[in-house]
Amino acid sequence: xxxxxxxxxxxxxxxxxxxxxxxxxxxxxxxxxxxxxxxxxxxxxxxxxxxxxxxxxxxxxxxxxxxxxxxxxxxxxxxxxxxxxxxxxxxxxxxxxxxxxxxxxxxxxxxxxxxxxxxxxxxxxxxxxxxxxxxxxxxxxxxxxxxxxxxxxxxxxxxxxxxxxxxxxxxxxxxxxxxxxxxxxxxxxxxxxxxxxxxxxxxxxxxxxxxxxxxxxxxxxxxxxxxxxxxxxxxxxxxxxxxxxxxxxxxxxxxxxxxxxxxxxxxxxxxxxxxxxxxxxxxxxxxxxxxxxxxxxxxxxxxxxxxxxxxxxxxxxxxxxxxxxxxxxxxxxxxxxxxxxxxxxxxxxx
Amino acid sequence: xxxxxxxxxxxxxxxxxxxxxxxxxxxxxxxxxxxxxxxxxxxxxxxxxxxxxxxxxxxxxxxxxxxxxxxxxxxxxxxxxxxxxxxxxxxxxxxxxxxxxxxxxxxxxxxxxxxxxxxxxxxxxxxxxxxxxxxxxxxxxxxxxxxxxxxxxxxxxxxxxxxxxxxxxxxxxxxxxxxxxxxxxxxxxxxxxxxxxxxxxxxxxxxxxxxxxxxxxxxxxxxxxxxxxxxxxxxxxxxxxxxxxxxxxxxxxxxxxxxxxxxxxxxxxxxxxxxxxxxxxxxxxxxxxxxxxxxxxxxxxxxxxxxxxxxxxxxxxxxxxxxxxxxxxxxxxxxxxxxxxxxxxxxxxx
DNA sequence: CTGAAAGCGCTTACAG
DNA sequence: CTGAAAGCGCTTACAG
Numbered sequence: 209x210x211x212x213x214x215x216x217x218x219x220x221x222x223x224x225x226x227x228x229x230x231x232x233x234x235x236x237x238x239x240x241x242x243x244x245x246x247x248x249x250x251x252x253x254x255x256x257x258x259x260x261x262x263x264x265x266x267x268x269x270x271x272x273x274x275x276x277x278x279x280x281x282x283x284x285x286x287x288x289x290x291x292x293x294x295x296x297x298x299x300x301x302x303x304x305x306x307x308x309x310x311x312x313x314x315x316x317x318x319x320x321x322x323x324x325x326x327x328x329x330x331x332x333x334x335x336x337x338x339x340x341x342x343x344x345x346x347x348x349x350x351x352x353x354x355x356x357x358x359x360x361x362x363x364x365x366x367x368x369x370x371x372x373x374x375x376x377x378x379x380x381x382x383x384x385x386x387x388x389x390x391x392x393x394x395x396x397x398x399x400x401x402x403x404x405x406x407x408x409x410x411x412x413x414x415x416x417x418x419x420x421x422x423x424x425x426x427x428x429x430x431x432x433x434x435x436x437x438x439x440x441x442x443x444x445x446x447x448x449x450x451x452x453x454x455x456x457x458x459x460x461x462x463x464x465x466x467x468x469x470x471x472x473x474x475x476x477x478x479x480x481x482x483x484x485x486x487x488x489x490x491x492x493x494x495x496x497x498x499x500x501x502x503x504x505x506x507x508x509x510x511x512x513x514x515x516x517x518x519x520x521x522x523x524x525x526x527x528x529x530x531x532x533x534x535x536x537x538x539x540x541x542x543x544x545x546x547x548x549x550x551x552x553x554x555x556x557x558x
Numbered sequence: 559x560x561x562x563x564x565x566x567x568x569x570x571x572x573x574x575x576x577x578x579x580x581x582x583x584x585x586x587x588x589x590x591x592x593x594x595x596x597x598x599x600x601x602x603x604x605x606x607x608x609x610x611x612x613x614x615x616x617x618x619x620x621x622x623x624x625x626x627x628x629x630x631x632x633x634x635x636x637x638x639x640x641x642x643x644x645x646x647x648x649x650x651x652x653x654x655x656x657x658x659x660x661x662x663x664x665x666x667x668x669x670x671x672x673x674x675x676x677x678x679x680x681x682x683x684x685x686x687x688x689x690x691x692x693x694x695x696x697x698x699x700x701x702x703x704x705x706x707x708x709x710x711x712x713x714x715x716x717x718x719x720x721x722x723x724x725x726x727x728x729x730x731x732x733x734x735x736x737x738x739x740x741x742x743x744x745x746x747x748x749x750x751x752x753x754x755x756x757x758x759x760x761x762x763x764x765x766x767x768x769x770x771x772x773x774x775x776x777x778x779x780x781x782x783x784x785x786x787x788x789x790x791x792x793x794x795x796x797x798x799x800x801x802x803x804x805x806x807x808x809x810x811x812x813x814x815x816x817x818x819x820x821x822x823x824x825x826x827x828x829x830x831x832x833x834x835x836x837x838x839x840x841x842x843x844x845x846x847x848x849x850x851x852x853x854x855x856x857x858x859x860x861x862x863x864x865x866x867x868x869x870x871x872x873x874x875x876x877x878x879x880x881x882x883x884x885x886x887x888x889x890x891x892x893x894x895x896x897x898x899x900x901x902x903x904x905x906x907x908x
Numbered sequence: 909c910t911g912a913a914a915g916c917g918c919t920t921a922c923a924g
Numbered sequence: 925c926t927g928a929a930a931g932c933g934c935t936t937a938c939a940g
Contacts, residue, residue, distance in 0.1 A: 218706045221917055232926045237919060250925080262702050264679040268618040268627075269917035272932045277618075287647035290640070297637035300664060309676070312662045314650060326659070329614040352612050356568045444853050473853050480855070500850055503794050503823050505830070571933055582910045587935060600909080619933035622916050 219263045229257045240265055271331065280526070281311045281327035283320075285339025290498050291513060295338050295363065298519040306527065308333070320345050324352065334359035334526045341365060359529030361539075363522045366407050372529070372539040374522045378407060378495075379415030381511040381545035385465060385493050386419035388509075388547060393557030394463040394491060396430055400450050400475055401443075401467030403435040410542065412495075416465070432461055443467075447474020448481075455482035462490060462557060469494035473504055476552065487555035497548050506551030518543045569613045579607045590615055621681065630876070631661045631677035633670075635689025640848050641863060645688050645713065648869040656877065658683070670695050674702065684709035684876045691715060709879035711889075713872045716757050722879070722889040724872045728757060728845075729765030731861040731895040735815060735843050736769035738859075738897060743907030744813040744841060746780055750800050750825055751793075751817030753785040760892065766815070782811055793817075797824020798831075805832035812840060812907060819844035823854055826902065837905035847898050856901030868893045 219225045222240075226233040231250065238246055239254040257263070271277050280303055287293055300310045311330060313323055320341065327335055335353060337346065337360070346362070350371045353360045362373040389397070397416075405413045417427050434453045440446045447466060454460050455478065464479070466472035472494030476486055484490050486506055494501060497512035521541050529535070569575045572590075576583040581600065588596060589604040607613070621627050630653055637643055650660045661680060663673055670691065677685055685703060687696065687710070696712070700721045703710045712723040739747070747766075755763045767777050784803045790796045797816060804810050805828065814829070816822035822844030826836055834840050836856055844851060847862035871891050879885070 222919095223917080233918090234920085234927075235925060238925095241919080245925095247925080262678070262706055264675045266622070266681060266917050267679040268621045268681065269932090270679075270919080271618045272616070272622055272917080272934085273919045274932060275919080287643055287650075293637055293643045297664070300637075300662075304666075310662070312650075312660070314647070314654075316654075325614050328612070329617040329620075331616060331618065356612055444849075470853070477853070477855065499794075500853070503820070503827070503850070503854075505827065505855060572935095573933080583934090584911075584936085585909060588909095591935080595909095597909080616933050619916090620935080622918085622933080623935045624916060625935080 219261050220266070222265060225257065225261065225263045228261060228263075229253055277309075277331045277333065278307060279309045279311055279330060279332045281313070281324075281330070281332040281335040283323060283327075283335060283337045284312065284314045285341060287314055291496050291515065292339055294515050295519055298516055299336065299338070299523065302519060302523050306523075315341060317342075318345075320349050324349050328356070328358065332358070333530050334361070336360070336522065336526060337362045337365065339364055343368060347371070354534065357534055359526055361522050361526040363518060366410055370538050372525050372535070374518055374525060374541045374543060375407075375410055376513055376518065377410050377542045377544050378412045379410050379418065381495065381547070382412045382415030382465070383419040384545075384547040385509075385511060386416055386423075388549060389463045389465075389491055389493070389553060390419075390423050390425070392491065392553065392555060394461075395425060396432070396459070396461040396463065398450075398454050398461035398464040399431055399433045399435070400447060400464055401435060401440065401471050402465060403433050412467075432457075443470035444474040444477075447471035447476075448478040449474075451475040451478025452482065455479060455484065460490075463553070464490060464492045466492065466494050469496050469498045469501055469508060469510055472508055472510070472552075473500065476504060476506075476508070487552055491553040491555065493553050501548070501550060504552075509550045509553040510548055512546045512548050514543050514545055569611050570616070572615060575607065575611065575613045578611060578613075579603055627659075627681045627683065628657060629659045629661055629680060629682045631663070631674075631680070631682040631685040633673060633677075633685060633687045634662065634664045635691060637664055641846050641865065642689055644865050645869055648866055649686065649688070649873065652869060652873050656873075665691060667692075668695075670699050674699050678706070678708065682708070683880050684711070686710070686872065686876060687712045687715065689714055693718060697721070704884065707884055709876055711872050711876040713868060716760055720888050722875050722885070724868055724875060724891045724893065725757075725760055726863055726868065727760050727892045727894050728762045729760050729768065731845065731897070732762045732765030732815070733769040734895075734897040735859075735861060736766055736773075738899060739813045739815075739841055739843070739903060740769075740773050740775070742813075742841065742903065742905060744811075745775060746809070746811040746813065747782070748800075748804050748811035748814040749781055749783045749785070750797060750814055751785060751790065751821050752815060753783050762817075782807075793820035794824040794827075797821035797826075798828040799824075801825040801828025802832065805829060805834065810840075813903070814840060814842045816842065816844050819846050819848045819851055819858060819860055822858055822860070822902075823850065826854065826856075826858070837902055841903040841905065843903050851898070851900060854902075859900045859903040860898055862896045862898050864893050864895055 222233050222236050226236045239251050303310050315323055347368050350368055362368055362371045366375045402412050420427050420430055434450055437453050438449045464475050466475055472492050476492050479490050494508050494510040497510040501508040501510045525539050572583050572586050576586045589601050653660050665673055697718050700718055712718055712721045716725045752762050770777050770780055784800055787803050788799045814825050816825055822842050826842050829840050836842055844858050844860040847860040851858040851860045875889050
């Protein structure tokens with residue numbers, strides 16, 4: 209039976225604690241820092257006293273004496289999307305295994321400078337940005353960190369000058385999707401939410417164009433977008449209304465490529481509500497490969513972001529900078545996503 | 559155009575910084591701490607110099623001088639379930655608005671003492687536990703914190719001795735579910751994953767029994783559980799196989815109450831695969847009211863946890879302890895969940 | 909506003 | 925192992 213912790217004022221300094229144990233402050237410090245040349249009896253006495261009193265050395269004093277903080281700042285766009293959270297979770301676990309503590313903060317609009325200052329005042333050894341941020345603001349922060357010599361890595365956000373970054377090759381993902389659908393006999397494609405030409409060569413649009421060209425399918429004739437007809441607020445609803453509009457078209461596409469899983473699922477609902485069979489009369493694909501893809505009817509083909517790999521590489525890029533001279537050129541690493549074929553597209557046309 | 563931050567060694571102390579600004583260290587400290595009686599010109603000079611150099615005062619030194627850390631430790635069971643993440647997100651936002659910094663950690667099995675020590679060494683002003691933990695271990699940590707006089711609150715986990723806690727009235731949620739289904743004409747209920755008699759009066763089972771009794775429906779005759787037939791690994795699959803087994807029963811229940819949304823959705827798949835119409839031939843309800851409930855076919859009736867309210871109350875309980883003498887009796891607050899009726903159960907039986 | 913000084917709780921040589 | 929001492933980067937009276 210463990211002794212009940214005393215309800216009196218807790219011990220707050222090594223001096224007080226050393227008096228309690230009956231050892232010198234120096235000796236206690238040595239035990240706490242696992243230094244060699246100590247009698248096992250002494251170590252035990254200190255351990256026991258720590259259990260009895262619950263004493264913990266003040267981290268602020270420890271680090272003030274020059275000991276590295278072993279702390280990494282993680283700046284999140286939000287904690288709302290499953291992929292963002294998975295990245296955070298994977299990163300935190302990985303950092304923890306390397307004995308780093310994470311300082312996790314969600315960036316509120318316009319607060320990036322304040323947030324980075326907070327991280328710096330906590331003397332973090334590096335900062336990770338996960339998600340999408342106002343580009344000029346992020347660029348400014350990266351410039352400051354580079355000026356400071358504080359390591360960083362930007363995950364997901366492509367195109368920030370002088371930023372070390374890790375990005376998903378979304379183009380490659382769409383190439384796989386298009387190849388798969390073409391192999392299943394599809395020649396006409398509805399694009400849902402993929403109207404923006406983002407991310408240059410790593411962007412979805414680039415991949416779609418590239419893949420179609422490789423099959424000698426003219427992009428303009430083979431693809432159709434109705435994004436302009438509907439407002440995107442709730443992704444699921446957006447997909448549903450898009451699908452409803454597509455369903456009324458005379459020569460409607462046989463395959464539907466959605467920006468993400470929620471839009472894809474909404475699309476399936478919309479098409480099914482219009483009496484269309486999936487995948488018999490229409491193939492649908494999502495993006496992100498959330499758990500939910502296995503729970504829909506039919507199950508949804510999607511593109512997996514390879515989050516573990518992304519985070520592994522991100523951490524490598526970040527930790528590789530610690531204690532090294534600053535790099536002159538930004539590091540750019542690309543992650544290849546992976547197509548996961550499920551029922552919603554797995555049907556051979558005519 | 560902002561000046562490019564200098565690439566030279568950053569300024570790391572007020573002494574150095576004061577020299578840079580051309581003011582006394584004392585004066586700089588006063589500006590940083592927004593103390594009165596300073597010329598606006600002086601304040602501006604310091605501000606400008608901070609922008610130029612990116613200098614941030616060392617938080618470890620600041621707090622060592624006795625300034626409160628304004629830090630709260632948040633101990634999460636995991637970051638895997640949407641509800642857990644929503645709670646974390648809401649809590650962090652709320653604490654931030656009160657000018658508290660969050661230290662977020664995920665508890666790895668058996669590491670609770672180490673984690674709490676880490677929080678204490680960071681001199682947090684309180685600790686929040688979110689999720690379910692090994693009860694004896696959590697009880698031990700709570701005892702230690704009480705001994706220390708460190709404020710805490712336990713969210714979700716009921717029954718920890720001497721813990722201040724906020725819990726969902728799951729019984730109340732199930733009462734609402736049962737009342738709703740009885741009103742729709744149901745008299746026989748399949749229980750999916752709800753075989754354990756957890757949480758006493760706040761537990762689901764208690765609510766189901768209570769509600770059935772109020773309608774003079776004998777619990778033993780009216781409910782059926784097949785949980786023992788299948789192993790619960792993946793909740794969705796668990797629901798699917800449970801439903802398949804229920805479908806083979808001669809006198810199968812007309813309504814199905816699932817432990818959570820994933821099981822409910824699996825159940826819908828299983829029942830539909832057996833050719834049953836939902837809600838025409840079987841009603842299904844979930845628990846947690848995740849976004850996904852609006853994306854299934856049919857959409858899923860579920861019980862909303864009222865996360866914002868839970869977190870609001872949790873923060874109130876925690877922050878209310880700071881700077882106050884320790885309470886002799888633990889605070890227990892209950893949150894009432896809210897039934898959200900959707901298609902999966904919204905059908906009047908014969 | 910300046911400047912010198914004390915002290916927060918540690919770690920780390922140093923001499924015994 | 926002990927004990928006295930210096931110093932990390934701050935804040936806060938205190939005298940000018």
